[in-house]
Amino acid sequence: LLSLLQPSTSSTKINNPIPPGPPHIPIITPITWITKSFSQIEPILKTLHAKYGPIVTLRIGSRPAIFIADRHLAHQALIQNGSIFSDRPKSLPTNKIISSDQHNISSAYYGSTWRVLRRNLAAEMLHPSRINSFSQTRKWVLEVLLNRLLSDSKSTDSVKVINHLQYAMFSLLVFMCFGQRVNDEKIKDIERVQRSLLLAFNRFNILNFWPMITKILFRKRWEQLLKLRSDQEEVLFPLIRARKEAKESGLCNDNNNPPAYVDTLLDLKLPDERHRNLDEGEIITLCSEFLNAGTDTTSTALQWIMANLVKYQHVQQRMVEEIGRVISASEGDRKVMKEVVSEEDLEKLPYLKAVILEALRRHPPGHFVLPHAVTDDVVFNGYLVPKEGSVNFMVAEIGWNPEVWEDPMVFKPERFLNEDGSVKAFDITGSKEIKMMPFGAGRRICPGYNLAMLHLEYFVANLVWNFDWKLPKGGDIDLSEKQEFTIVMKNPLLAHISPRI
Numbered sequence: 001l002l003s004l005l006q007p008s009t010s011s012t013k014i015n016n017p018i019p020p021g022p023p024h025i026p027i028i029t030p031i032t033w034i035t036k037s038f039s040q041i042e043p044i045l046k047t048l049h050a051k052y053g054p055i056v057t058l059r060i061g062s063r064p065a066i067f068i069a070d071r072h073l074a075h076q077a078l079i080q081n082g083s084i085f086s087d088r089p090k091s092l093p094t095n096k097i098i099s100s101d102q103h104n105i106s107s108a109y110y111g112s113t114w115r116v117l118r119r120n121l122a123a124e125m126l127h128p129s130r131i132n133s134f135s136q137t138r139k140w141v142l143e144v145l146l147n148r149l150l151s152d153s154k155s156t157d158s159v160k161v162i163n164h165l166q167y168a169m170f171s172l173l174v175f176m177c178f179g180q181r182v183n184d185e186k187i188k189d190i191e192r193v194q195r196s197l198l199l200a201f202n203r204f205n206i207l208n209f210w211p212m213i214t215k216i217l218f219r220k221r222w223e224q225l226l227k228l229r230s231d232q233e234e235v236l237f238p239l240i241r242a243r244k245e246a247k248e249s250g251l252c253n254d255n256n257n258p259p260a261y262v263d264t265l266l267d268l269k270l271p272d273e274r275h276r277n278l279d280e281g282e283i284i285t286l287c288s289e290f291l292n293a294g295t296d297t298t299s300t301a302l303q304w305i306m307a308n309l310v311k312y313q314h315v316q317q318r319m320v321e322e323i324g325r326v327i328s329a330s331e332g333d334r335k336v337m338k339e340v341v342s343e344e345d346l347e348k349l350p351y352l353k354a355v356i357l358e359a360l361r362r363h364p365p366g367h368f369v370l371p372h373a374v375t376d377d378v379v380f381n382g383y384l385v386p387k388e389g390s391v392n393f394m395v396a397e398i399g400w401n402p403e404v405w406e407d408p409m410v411f412k413p414e415r416f417l418n419e420d421g422s423v424k425a426f427d428i429t430g431s432k433e434i435k436m437m438p439f440g441a442g443r444r445i446c447p448g449y450n451l452a453m454l455h456l457e458y459f460v461a462n463l464v465w466n467f468d469w470k471l472p473k474g475g476d477i478d479l480s481e482k483q484e485f486t487i488v489m490k491n492p493l494l495a496h497i498s499p500r501i
């Protein structure tokens, strides 16, 4: 390990080179890269890795960005040297606006603020008992989703599934965040402001290059960004204030209702010298992070899964048979089928689990983890990894490695099953070895991965149990990708669905 990693001390200057990469022409190359999205860079990186090896550098904007495509190096960095590789880079000017100057979990530096914010989310919302306490909410959201699909299935031969999946995930996460069922119009308002911020983000990248100058040159764009943030505040502030007032008047202390995320944020104290509460802007930022992290990733994964089930009818059929075996109950000498797959049933459905894992491997919603940084200059694998750069791990490449996965581009849930049909012991956190990392790995691993797996299993099981999913007449499944915030289907899934029962 020592040869892989040598931290610098203040008295030693590191003379190792940074990882190799294409020639750097000042001003020209940084601008070229900064205007490209990660999905445009991804295929170029493939060529660069073939030429320079598993760790390469691009000069994106003013900082070096290091890309790691090798699963062993990812393990050495994120797991074995987690205390060094778990920092985040300094936010670029546009990110500062929406992250309240790095006061949210995903962008905070590796330190006490991050620890307090992450622990709050993990203990107050993502602890198994807390996850359990929202099971009624999930049941309600499932009913809404099934009804919306049913109503669409009566009026059209090709249902645009993603709209319903996004709406369902927003309804669920908004309830968990604000503790109330908000009306249809409000859900749509929240969805609108959150999505426009997410989707517009690449357009604002140029403002991060020489901000003093580009803020003037692209004044309109800068104003658009500020407008998106103020729209978001306008929609979310009333929900936060309503909850604050309800809390102060004791109305939230209803034992039947679990605390909402915003309640925990209203109580939280930051570990800085003033030991202060979060301000309203920071609460907006954290709620927004909660909504985005939990909705877009999951609805993207759900769409990929359903697309594969439409494409591969035998996989869908096997799932339906498995569910049928598990949820049929005997009433006297009669066998009755339940209409809904309950959360307790899920652990008895190994094939379902295998389908979800295979979809996360083959179609990870994020092809890269969020950019990491090192806490100090360090020598890694013979190269200098500088503190001011970013370190990026290539999730999709790692999950498609042909040395680990036979026919990696083929959708084959069976690879996760033992011969007797049980699920192979598989550690998705990669703590001993990384074979795929859809949720990242190490100290910055997605804290919501258990909740995400539950949402995926629960909704997929019920979607296939309640409806038969087929191609519409003359339709096709196109698995091409497109980058939005996550990597989504370029041509969204259109399905012919008909009730099974």
Ligand code: HEM
Residues within 6 Å of the ligand: 105, 106, 107, 118, 121, 289, 290, 293, 294, 295, 297, 298, 301, 364, 365, 366, 368, 369, 370, 371, 438, 439, 440, 441, 443, 444, 445, 446, 447, 448, 449, 451, 452
């Ligand atoms: C299929 C669903 C999901 C996927 C694929 C996913 C994936 C990821 C990935 C790849 C990261 C970056 C890890 C890194 O930088 O090393 C991440 C971070 C994060 N995720 Fe998720 N996620 C999902 C669902 C959720 C849910 C449901 C929540 C919470 C409600 C959540 C909350 C977060 C947070 C707060 C972070 C930042 C962690 C940190 O920086 O310490 N995610 N997620």
